[in-house]
Amino acid sequence: MRRETVQGWLLILPALLLLVAFTHWPAATTLLDSFYATPKGSRPPRFVGLENYLDLLDDPVFWIALRNNAIYALWTIPASVILALVMALAVNTAIPGRALARMAYFTPTMLPMIAVANIWLFFFTPDYGLFDHVIGVFGGGRHNWLGDRDTALPAMIVVAVWKEAGFFMIFYLAALQAMPPDLKECAALEGSSRWNFFRRVTLPLLMPTTLFVLVNAVINAFRLVDHVVVMTHGGPDNATNLLLYYIYQAGFRFWDTALAATLTVVLLFLLGMLAWFQFGVLGKRVHYR
Amino acid sequence: MELSHAIGLVQSYGTGRRTYRVTMMEPLPAGVPGGAAVRLHGVSRHWGSVAALDGVSLEVKAGTFCVLLGPSGCGKTTCLRIVAGLEQASGGVIEIGGRDVTALPPAARGVAMVFQSYALFPHLNVAENIVFGLKARSVPKADRARRLDRAVEILGIGHLLARRPGQLSGGQQQRVALGRAIVAEAPVCLMDEPLSNLDAQLRADMRREILALQRRLGITMLYVTHDQTEAMGMADQVVLLRDGHIEQDAPPAEVYAAPATTFAASFIGTPPMNLLKLSESGVIDGSVGPVLGPARAGLVAGIRPEALRLAATGIAARVTHGEYLGADTVVACTVADGQTLLARLPGRVGLADNAAVKFEFDRADLHLFDAGTGRRVSTV
Known part of the structure; x- marks a missing residue:
């Protein structure tokens, strides 16, 4: 072997070791595990082919979690991205207290999700929580936000949007500040209204950022379940059970490794398809400078 | 126009x-x-x-x-x-x-x-x-x-x-x-x-x-x-x-x-106009002649480099450097008390460094400025 080849391998060895040990190897064994039944006691795992996947189709909780996750994604992704853009536009203008506003918007991102969840747990508390307090002022009654099947998932969505929007705002703000100011001045001279400039120039020029933010938002829609763990444990009656939380339950609560492995493969497949769609379809329509 | x-x-x-x-x-x-x-x-x-x-x-x-x-x-x-x-x-x-x-x-x-x-x-x-x-x-x-x-x-x-x-x-x-x-x-x-x-x-x-x-x-x-x-x-x-x-x-x-000020004089022209401090007797500070301006304190004389030509009499200077540009040569000189004088002479002019030269010019090409305000002074 040539000297450079050896050197090259040595150089990537540390990163390769970590990736293989904690990413590639677990991913491969998970895929294998999904074709085996869960080992019980002294009985070793048995190869069952696609049986785990067929079982999954008959699992009502899987379908509830999938449906919940779809609703969760369909609300959190657009809501957090649009809110992020609006906040970035707001703090990109010359308003008094701009630095303070930027910091305030970014604070949720810096807080650990466990802490955030505990704060929101208080907000949602019936009777003396923040929301019931405010509603009480206007004559509304008590409401068990997290205990009601109809409001529990929306409550989770609100927390996730609150947590994520500030993070995405930073990317939009950076992109807005990288835009040359003379484009705006030129448009002003040409008689373009602010809305026309936003729609025809700002938005298209932000597309690379939007794509990046969307990819992150999609991943987070399936990944961000810490607040479910703290606030609802997937309840009431699986109303807030999301795919990743279900994987956690199956793997570490019920010790059903076969189900957990199968769910993981399904989740990875879903994310892979979404990423392919975003880069393959949306990516072609993005103008990179 | x-x-x-x-x-x-x-x-x-x-x-x-x-x-x-x-x-x-x-x-x-x-x-x-x-x-x-x-x-x-x-x-x-x-x-x-x-x-x-x-x-x-x-x-x-x-x-x-x-x-x-x-x-x-x-x-x-x-x-x-x-x-x-x-x-x-x-x-x-x-x-x-x-x-x-x-x-x-x-x-x-x-x-x-x-x-x-x-x-x-x-x-x-x-x-x-x-x-x-x-x-x-x-x-x-x-x-x-x-x-x-x-x-x-x-x-x-x-x-x-x-x-x-x-x-x-x-x-x-x-x-x-x-x-x-x-x-x-x-x-x-x-x-x-x-x-x-x-x-x-x-x-x-x-x-x-x-x-x-x-x-x-x-x-x-x-x-x-x-x-x-x-x-x-x-x-x-x-x-x-x-x-x-x-x-x-x-x-x-x-x-x-007719630049209105010394700033205008030094901004226009390649190279810009020479600005030379004059003594009270109207000669370049530290020299004995020729007389460039009226006997008055605080004047600056301006002469464009292209208005200067080599002659037997006139402003005495010592060549410090010659730059041949093709169509003409820009000769950098020092006069009496060390002020710099640039002359733009047509064609190729072979002057050795340190050579003593004299420059003549037309009176119409002489500009006078007030050293304090920098404003143009009527020559009359």
Whole structure:
């Protein structure tokens, strides 16, 4: 072997070791595990082919979690991205207290999700929580936000949007500040209204950022379940059970490794398809400078 | 003024508006507006205690080419941006075509602008870039197409229409920016150092083209540059700015022939005018002659390097360095008390370093300035 080849391998060895040990190897064994039944006691795992996947189709909780996750994604992704853009536009203008506003918007991102969840747990508390307090002022009654099947998932969505929007705002703000100011001045001279400039120039020029933010938002829609763990444990009656939380339950609560492995493969497949769609379809329509 | 350009015949029509036509081009289509006069009355711009512009008053006649010239930080770009409405004046009045536009937004002032960076929209192709403003102003599609065709024909960029700015060279981007200004059909066009991003050869070409374009369209041009060559070659009127005020406002030939201040004298010309401190007896400080000015304290004599010629008598100097430039040679010398004197002599002049020489000049080429104020002093 040539000297450079050896050197090259040595150089990537540390990163390769970590990736293989904690990413590639677990991913491969998970895929294998999904074709085996869960080992019980002294009985070793048995190869069952696609049986785990067929079982999954008959699992009502899987379908509830999938449906919940779809609703969760369909609300959190657009809501957090649009809110992020609006906040970035707001703090990109010359308003008094701009630095303070930027910091305030970014604070949720810096807080650990466990802490955030505990704060929101208080907000949602019936009777003396923040929301019931405010509603009480206007004559509304008590409401068990997290205990009601109809409001529990929306409550989770609100927390996730609150947590994520500030993070995405930073990317939009950076992109807005990288835009040359003379484009705006030129448009002003040409008689373009602010809305026309936003729609025809700002938005298209932000597309690379939007794509990046969307990819992150999609991943987070399936990944961000810490607040479910703290606030609802997937309840009431699986109303807030999301795919990743279900994987956690199956793997570490019920010790059903076969189900957990199968769910993981399904989740990875879903994310892979979404990423392919975003880069393959949306990516072609993005103008990179 | 017209003669100094000698590139076309002069016509006048309409209500006192003048238009210049470049003979080698097609005549101006009917219905295209000519220029509008631009007037500034005591315009100031302050940032805190710093004055970027301090009571600037000037008048640019309709259909003429005015160059705002000066070193960086002199306020020329601020002045242009105030005319455009991109910046608000702290005081003073701006008039365009006899209308007070001081409080109007940029779009309502009837000006087009070419930015130093060209400010092309990177995600739009050339055609979309050019008609962006027309679309924004809801100009009918047929009219848009007609104006685009005309601009494209004038600039010869028909083959570039489908390209994006990123796929264009600097010169091509410059043309697209010009195209955007042409289709606006505004009576006043503002340009902020439009040639500074081009290489020397292209700059010379574009200089001629921009001037021809201004003549053909008959628009009023306000053109900012720090390059005196551009000012001398293009302007009907040069406004020389320094530290936020006007040093001199005159046709280029006059700025060259009779600089109003030592600053104007040292800014125009390559190399700039020699400025020599005189003693009370009117000779160059520390020398015995010849007498250059009246016997009066605090005078500075100015002689252009190209006005000097080698002679048997005259200003005694010692050669420090000769620079042969092809058509002529710039000889750097020191005179009596160590002041530098540059002479631009035609052809190749072989002078050894340290050689003692004498320079003669015509009395008409001598300028006198007050050393304290820097202002020109009448020689009489």
